Amino acid sequence: MLQNRYCGKLIVVEGIDGSGKSTQLALLSQWLRAQGYAVAFSEWNSSPLVRQATRRGKKKAMFTPTTFSLIHATDFADRLESYILPLVKAGAVVCADRYAFTAFARDVARGMSRRWVRNLYRFALKPDICFYFRVPLEVAIRRIVGGRNAIKYYEAGMDLGLSNDLEESFRIFQGRILDEYDAMAGEMGFHIIDAEQSIEEQQRQMRSALMEALGEKLRAGVLRSQPAGAHVA
């Protein structure tokens, strides 16, 4: 991945479904915005250009591990080239809910080789900080099951034929993903957050880690609107 030499910054959250990472990223970005920083959001699997193909592939269960991996890399490339990179260059803080590490964990859990998947994302911009929300599998499953979103076919790894039971397949597949995340945490320099703690405590740790790592750079480089009242004089 390419080092970020630009004024803008890239903040990433990673973790399995049900780890609470999206909630935490939303709180963090609100807090940054309240301080006047220019903040943008990018979600996994959200490129308008690629959406149609992804939807089609999912609806008709056309994906193999290879094409599943490649379509997500295409989606990522589009978001990086047309959204994330221009904004980071321009001096915004981009908050990404999942990044290339999601592919490193998921695609390998689907059977793609580690080396191949890592090379695939070589064009990515290296995040300035990446928070990994670590949660035991059982806790994540309790949070998801009975939630408003049903478990989806590919999220459960049903394409791999691990089990005919959706929940059982989900358990096995997410367990593999969790192992991959844990295995790469050190190598990738993840900032690990214990996601069993209270929401408030996790947010406190996130803010303090962010300021410690990037506070000076944020103040020096990131675009910021004038604090209220600054125009009066």
Add this chain to the structure above:
Amino acid sequence: MLPKQPLEFYEEPLPGVDSSELKGKLIVIEGPDSVGRSTQIALLRGWLEQEGHAVLDSGMARSALAGQAIQEAKNGNTFGPVTMTLFYVTDFADRLEHEIIPALRAGFFVLIDRYIFSIMARAIARGENRQWIERVSGFALVPHGVFYLRTEVKDLVRRVVLGKGAFDFWESGMDIRFGPDMYESFVRYQSRLVRALDSMARRYNFQVVDASRSPEQIFEDLRGRIMDLGAGRRADEAGRPARAGRKARARR
């Protein structure tokens, strides 16, 4: 020049594919835009079918998964270079797994109008990292024959102007704008593509075919080379080494 037997993958085997079951022949026609590839594919297909071979042909952006989405994105001119490259690799992977490999398993002659090499050449011409795209494409099967239809860029210009009568946005590399207008951008971009393909010729065992000749001459040339791979009247002697096949053809 001897084709690898049995089929192999370049770097990374596709999950779930046993390449030793692939009995068919994988034949690739490569070359720049407007060099006459599709004409040759049509001629070869007709000939191979006359000889009793089952034929599948497959070309870029024709996959069920990504073909339509690529067309729409191209019409909107909204691709970044990495996105474009990966979209085409996705398209290729879908065709490889869902069309090409099943046909090879069934013993077909599979004729491919541009393989990973055009995708790689386009990425390289746009300044992307060569090693990156080579490794990304590493799950491709090594074909029995890669025939590179090669001609000079000024010949391509002549074909475009006399044929379609206008330069195409993407064939001219206008997403990057290699020059101030479509003609100049076409010339520079296509020169880069030809250079990129030339640079792969040795590593990927291309057989270079002089495409400045008439379509009939090119076809005769290709037909002879494909006979060496065990097609047509040589089908009964397919087990013989390619060298013997070539000698036999020279005698006729």
